[in-house]
Amino acid sequence: MWEPNKYRLTQLNPWNIVLIYLVLGFLWILFSDRLLEQLIDDPATLTQFQTYKGWFYVLVTSLLLLLLLMRYSARITHMRSDFLDRLDLYRSLLEQGNQVVLQVDDSQDFSYSNAAVKDILGYDEDEFRCMGDYESIVHQDDRDRFKDIRTVCDAGIRNNEPVKQQVRLRHKNGAWRWYQMILTDKRGFEHIDSRLLLIRDIHEETSMYERLRESQIRFEHLFQEAPVGYHSFGGDFTIIDINKSELNLLGCSREAVVGKKTWADLIVPDDLPTFEQHKKDLLEKGYVENLQYTIVREDGTRRSVILNARAFFDDQDRLLYTLGNVVDMTEQIRAQEEIRELNISLEKKVIERTRDLEMANRELESFAYSVSHDLRAPLRGIDGFSQALADKYAEKLDQRGLQYLDRVCKASQRMGMLIDDLLSLSRITRSELEYEQVDLGAVSREILETLKDREPDRQVDFDVSGDLVVTGDARLLRILMQNLLDNAWKYTSTRDRARIVVDSAEIDGRKTMFVRDNGVGFNMKYHDKLFVPFQRLHTQDDFPGTGIGLATVQRIIGRHGGTIRADSKENEGSVFYLFLPDKSV
Amino acid sequence: MEYSKSRKADTLKRHILLVEDNPDDVALTLMALEKSNILNEVRVARDGEEALQILLGREGEEPPELPAVVLLDLNIPKVNGLEVLREIRSTERIRRLLVVILTSSGEEQDILRGYDLGANSYIRKPVDFEKFVDAVKQLGLYWLVLNEPAV
Numbered sequence: 001m002w003e004p005n006k007y008r009l010t011q012l013n014p015w016n017i018v019l020i021y022l023v024l025g026f027l028w029i030l031f032s033d034r035l036l037e038q039l040i041d042d043p044a045t046l047t048q049f050q051t052y053k054g055w056f057y058v059l060v061t062s063l064l065l066l067l068l069l070m071r072y073s074a075r076i077t078h079m080r081s082d083f084l085d086r087l088d089l090y091r092s093l094l095e096q097g098n099q100v101v102l103q104v105d106d107s108q109d110f111s112y113s114n115a116a117v118k119d120i121l122g123y124d125e126d127e128f129r130c131m132g133d134y135e136s137i138v139h140q141d142d143r144d145r146f147k148d149i150r151t152v153c154d155a156g157i158r159n160n161e162p163v164k165q166q167v168r169l170r171h172k173n174g175a176w177r178w179y180q181m182i183l184t185d186k187r188g189f190e191h192i193d194s195r196l197l198l199i200r201d202i203h204e205e206t207s208m209y210e211r212l213r214e215s216q217i218r219f220e221h222l223f224q225e226a227p228v229g230y231h232s233f234g235g236d237f238t239i240i241d242i243n244k245s246e247l248n249l250l251g252c253s254r255e256a257v258v259g260k261k262t263w264a265d266l267i268v269p270d271d272l273p274t275f276e277q278h279k280k281d282l283l284e285k286g287y288v289e290n291l292q293y294t295i296v297r298e299d300g301t302r303r304s305v306i307l308n309a310r311a312f313f314d315d316q317d318r319l320l321y322t323l324g325n326v327v328d329m330t331e332q333i334r335a336q337e338e339i340r341e342l343n344i345s346l347e348k349k350v351i352e353r354t355r356d357l358e359m360a361n362r363e364l365e366s367f368a369y370s371v372s373h374d375l376r377a378p379l380r381g382i383d384g385f386s387q388a389l390a391d392k393y394a395e396k397l398d399q400r401g402l403q404y405l406d407r408v409c410k411a412s413q414r415m416g417m418l419i420d421d422l423l424s425l426s427r428i429t430r431s432e433l434e435y436e437q438v439d440l441g442a443v444s445r446e447i448l449e450t451l452k453d454r455e456p457d458r459q460v461d462f463d464v465s466g467d468l469v470v471t472g473d474a475r476l477l478r479i480l481m482q483n484l485l486d487n488a489w490k491y492t493s494t495r496d497r498a499r500i501v502v503d504s505a506e507i508d509g510r511k512t513m514f515v516r517d518n519g520v521g522f523n524m525k526y527h528d529k530l531f532v533p534f535q536r537l538h539t540q541d542d543f544p545g546t547g548i549g550l551a552t553v554q555r556i557i558g559r560h561g562g563t564i565r566a567d568s569k570e571n572e573g574s575v576f577y578l579f580l581p582d583k584s585v
Numbered sequence: 586m587e588y589s590k591s592r593k594a595d596t597l598k599r600h601i602l603l604v605e606d607n608p609d610d611v612a613l614t615l616m617a618l619e620k621s622n623i624l625n626e627v628r629v630a631r632d633g634e635e636a637l638q639i640l641l642g643r644e645g646e647e648p649p650e651l652p653a654v655v656l657l658d659l660n661i662p663k664v665n666g667l668e669v670l671r672e673i674r675s676t677e678r679i680r681r682l683l684v685v686i687l688t689s690s691g692e693e694q695d696i697l698r699g700y701d702l703g704a705n706s707y708i709r710k711p712v713d714f715e716k717f718v719d720a721v722k723q724l725g726l727y728w729l730v731l732n733e734p735a736v
Contacts, residue, residue, distance in 0.1 A: 368692075374660070376689040376712055381609035384714035388616055409714075416712030423691070 021061075028057060100199035103186065104153060111194070120179075120201050122172025139168035139176055149183050153195070166202065178206035229305075229326035235319045237262045237279065249305070249328055251297035268294045268302065282311050283319060292329075303330045361430070368426050375419055382412040414546075418534075421548035424479075425533065428555050433473040435583055440513065441468035443481050444502045451489045459497050460489070466504040468513060471583045472560050480556040483549040484515045484576055490543055491519030491574070507577065516575040521568040530566055596729055599653035600626040604636040604669065605687075606661045610710070613717065614656070614687075621722035623729065625653060633664025637672055640679055651736055654683040654728045659690055659699070667698055674703045681735035683728055 032053055040046045094101055094114050100121065103112035110129045117128050131137075138146045145165040152163050162184040168176045182198040223230055229246025231239055239257050247254060250266060257266075264275055271293050282288045291307040309324035386408045394402065441464050448462045470477070485500065492498035501516040522530070522537045529535040533551040553576075557564045561581045568574035601618070605611050611629055618627060630636035636657075642649040655673070659666035666686065674680050685706040686699045699707050708724060711717050 374689075376710070377607055377610060379712045380613060380689070380710060380714070380717065381607075383712055384609070384613040384616065384717065387714040413713050420691070427693075 032057075098200065100197075102197040102199070104183075104195045104197055110197075117199075120199065121169065137170040139170070142167035146181075149181055149197070152183055153197075166206070169199075177201060177203040179203070229328070231324050231326065233263065233309075233322040233324070235321065237264075237322075239263075240321060246326055249297075249303060249326065250295065251299055251301075256298075266295050268296055270294070282309055282322065286311050286313075303328055304333050305329060364426070365430070368423055371419060371423060376416060379412045379416050379419075383409050383416075386412075418546050418548075421546045421552075422533075425548055425552050425555065428476060428479065428552060428559070431473075431476070433476070433559060435471055436474055437469060438472055438474045438477050439469050440477060440481055441465070441502065443478055444468070444485060444515075447478075447482055447485045448489075448500065451485065458493070460492065461497065461499045462502075463499070464502045466502075466513075467511065468502065468504055470513070470580045472580055476556045476559065480553050480578075483553045487549055488515060488517035488519065488574075490545070491521070491538075492517050493543075494520060507579075510579060513578045513580075514575050515578075516573065518573040521570050521572050521574045522566075523570050524568060527566060527568075531564070596653045596734055597625065599650065600628050602628050602630060602636065602639060602652035602655045604630045604633065604655065604661060604666065605658045606631050607658075610658070613714065614721065617714075617718045617721035618725065620718045621725050623721070623725040625729065628652070632662040633666065633669040636661075636669050637664065640673065640682070641676065648678060651679060651682060653734070654685055656685055656687045656724075657704075659686060659688045659695055667695075667702055670699070670702045670704060679736070683732070683734055685724060685728060687724075 033050070036046060036049055036053065040049055095116070097114070097116055098120070100117045101112075101114045102110045102117075105111045113125045113129055115125065117123055117125055121128065123131070135143060135146065142165075146167050149163055149165055162182055165181050167179060167181060169179050171177050178201075180198075180200045180202045182200075184196050184198065185192045186194045186196045224244045226243065227245055229249050230241075230243040231246055232241040234240045238259060239261055240259065242254060242257060247257075250257065264272060267275060274291075274293075278288055278291050287308075287310045289308050291309075293305050293307055295303050295305055297303060306327045306329050307324055309322050311322045312320045314320050386405045389397075390402060390405045390409075397405070444464045445462070448460075448464070452458070452460060485502075488500045489498075492500065495518060499518045502513070503516075504511055504513045506512070520538075520543075526537050529537065531550050531554040534547040535551075536545060536547040538545075554564055557578060557580070561583075563579045564576060566574060566576050601623075603611065603614055605614065615627060618625075628639060630639055636655075639649065640651070640655075657666050657669060661669075664672070666688070670684055670686075673682055673684060683705050684703070685708060686704045687708050687710060688695070689710050691709045696707050706724075706728070708720055711720065
C-alpha cells in the first residue's frame with residue numbers, strides 16, 4: 001500500500017519552529033537582563049554576568065539544535081532504508097510481472113517501459129519505445145477500440161477513470177494475439193503526474209473462451225437443428241428443455257411444454273403402463289434404449305417414435321435430470337408397411353404371371369404335340385401313297401414320272417426330319433435341368449466309336465484328352481456332344497485322313513473345352529448365322545442336314561448359363577469353344 | 586403244349602383291331618399289313634367309342650370274339666387312345682388283351698403314360714413308308730407269331 005504521508009519528515013512546520021524560537025529569544029532577552037539588574041548592583045559584576053548569560057544562552061540553544069538534528073537524522077536514515085526496500089519490491093514486481101508497464105508522460109512519449117515488453121510483445125524496450133506508429137501493430141478490426149485509448153491519452157493528464165480495451169496486437173514473431181490494454185493514472189506523492197499503459201497477454205484465455213463459446217454455439221445448433229428430437233426431463237419428469245425437431249414432431253410451441261408437461265402427457269393412454277415400467281428401468285439402470293411409443297401431436301395426429309434416454313443423479317442417487325432423444329419412425333414404419341404390401345401384390349403378380357406362363361407353356365406343348373402328331377400323319381400319307389403308286393403303277397409311269405415320285409418321297413421324308421428336329425429343339429428348351437458330374441470325354445469317345453462303327457471305311461483319328469469333367473444335365477450334354485461330333489464327322493468326310501480333337505484349355509482364366517476338326521470349315525463372315533435354327537452354310541448336296549444341330553447346341557449351352565463360340569478357316573477346319581460355368585451339384 | 590399250340594394257331598386266325606380315325610393311315614396300315622403277308626382279318630374302329638363297342642359288345646348279347654391284337658392310335662375322336670387302353674385294362678374279360686400303341690406321337694409323356702396304363706408295346710409310325718412297312722412286318726411277326734398271348 002502506497003502511503004505518501006509516512007514519508008513526511010515532521011509534523012511541525014519549520015516556520016512554527018522559527019516562530020517559537022523568536023518568541024523564546026525575545027522573551028529571554030527582555031526578562032533575563034531585568035532580572036540580572038535587580039539581582040546585581042555592581043556594574044562590573046553585572047557586565048561579567050551578562051557575558052556568562054550570553055554564553056549560557058548559546059550553549060542551551062546549541063544543545064537543543066543538536067538534539068533536534070540528531071532526531072531528524074535518525075528518522076531520515078530509517079525512512080531511507082524503508083523506502084529503498086519498498087522500491088526494490090516494486091521494481092521486482094514491475095520487472096518480473098506478466099504485464100507490460102509503460103509510463104506515458106505529457107509529451108505522449110513512453111518515458112518508461114519495463115522489461116516484460118520483450119517477453120510479452122517480443123520487442124526490445126528501446127525498439128518498442130521508439131516505434132512511433134503503434135497503430136500498425138494493432139489488428140484492423142480492433143483499431144477503433146485502440147483509438148479510444150489514444151483519445152484519452154491525447155486529452156492530457158487529468159483525473160480519468162481507467163480505460164480498458166481488448167485488442168489484437170501483432171507479436172514481433174508476426175502472430176496476432178489478444179491483449180488487454182489498461183490506461184490508468186499514475187499518482188505521485190501529491191497528485192497525478194503521468195499515466196500508465198498496462199498491456200497483458202490474454203490470448204490463451206480469450207481463445208479458450210472463444211473456443212468454448214464456439215463449441216457452445218455448435219452444440220446449441222446441433223441440439224436445435226438435429227433431425228432427431230432431443231429433450232431433458234427434470235427430476236419429476238417434467239420437460240425442462242426440448243429442441244426444435246421435437247417441438248416440430250409434437251406440433252406445439254416451447255412455451256406449451258417446457259416446465260408444464262411430462263412425457264406421460266404426450267403419449268397415447270395405452271402407452272402409460274409401459275412408461276411407468278420404463279421410468280423404473282431408467283432409474284434402476286441409468287439408461288433405456290429403443291423404447292417404442294406412440295405420441296399424440298397437438299393436432300391429434302399420431303406418430304410412432306423410438307426413445308432413448310439416460311439419467312443423471314446427484315450424490316444421494318436422486319434423479320437430477322434425464323437426457324433423451326426421440327426418432328420419428330412413422331415414415332419408416334409406413335414404408336415398411338408399403339414394402340410389405342408391395343411384396344404381397346408382387347407375389348400375387350408373380351403367381352399370375354406364372355399362371356400365364358404355365359398356360360402359354362401348356363399351349364406350346366399342345367402345339368408341339370399337334371406338330372408331332374398331326375403334321376406327321378399327312379406326310380406319312382404323301383410318302384406312303386407315292387410309294388404305293390411307284391410299286392403298283394410303275395408300268396403306267398415313265399422314267400420321269402417315277403423320278404418325280406421319288407422326289408415327293410424324299411421331300412416328305414426331309415420334312416419329317418425337320419419336324420422331328422424342331423420338336424427335339426423345343427423339348428430341350430422345356431425340359432428341367434438335372435445337374436450332375438458328367439465326363440464329356442467318355443461321352444465323346446462313345447459317340448465317336450458309334451460313328452466309326454456306322455462308317456468303318458472312313459479314316460478318322462480321334463484325340464480325346466484333358467480335363468473334360470463338367471457339371472450339367474447329362475442327357476442334354478450328350479445331345480450337345482452328339483451334335484458337335486456329328487458335325488465334325490460330317491464336315492471331315494471329304495478328308496483322306498480326318499482328325500477330331502476333344503480337349504480342354506485355360507482360356508481367359510477359365511476352363512474351356514473345345515472340339516476341333518480338320519474339315520471344310522466355314523467362312524467367318526457367316527459366323528453369326530451358325531447358331532440360328534435352319535440356317536445352313538453348306539448345300540444339301542454337299543453336306544445333308546436340317547440346320548438345327550448348332551442351334552440345339554447353343555440352346556443347351558445357354559440353358560447351362562455357358563457360352564459357345566466358333567473359329568474357322570475355310571478348307572482348314574473349325575474349332576468350337578465351350579464354356580460351362582461351374583455349378584456345384 | 587397242345588394247349589398253347591392251338592392258341593397260337595388261333596392267334597393267326599383271329600382278327601386284328603385297328604383303332605385309327607385317319608383313312609389315309611388306315612389304307613397305309615392295310616397296305617403295310619398286306620406287304621408284310623399278314624393275312625388276318627382287319628377290323629377298323631374310327632374312334633375310341635367304336636373300338637370299345639367292338640371289344641365289349643352290346644348288353645344282353647353274347648360277348649364278341651376278341652382280336653389277336655389291338656393296334657391303337659392315341660389321337661382319336663370321342664374317347665382317346667389312352668382312355669380306351671385304361672378301359673381295356675380295367676375290364677375283367679379283356680384286360681389281358683394285347684394292345685400295341687401305333688401312333689405318330691413321339692412325346693415322352695405319351696410313351697410313359699402308355700406304358701403306365703399297361704400297353705404291351707409302343708411303336709411310332711415313321712414318315713418313311715418303307716420303314717413303316719418294316720415296322721408292321723416285325724410287329725406282326727412278334728405279336729402274332731413269336732409272342733405267347735394270355736387271351
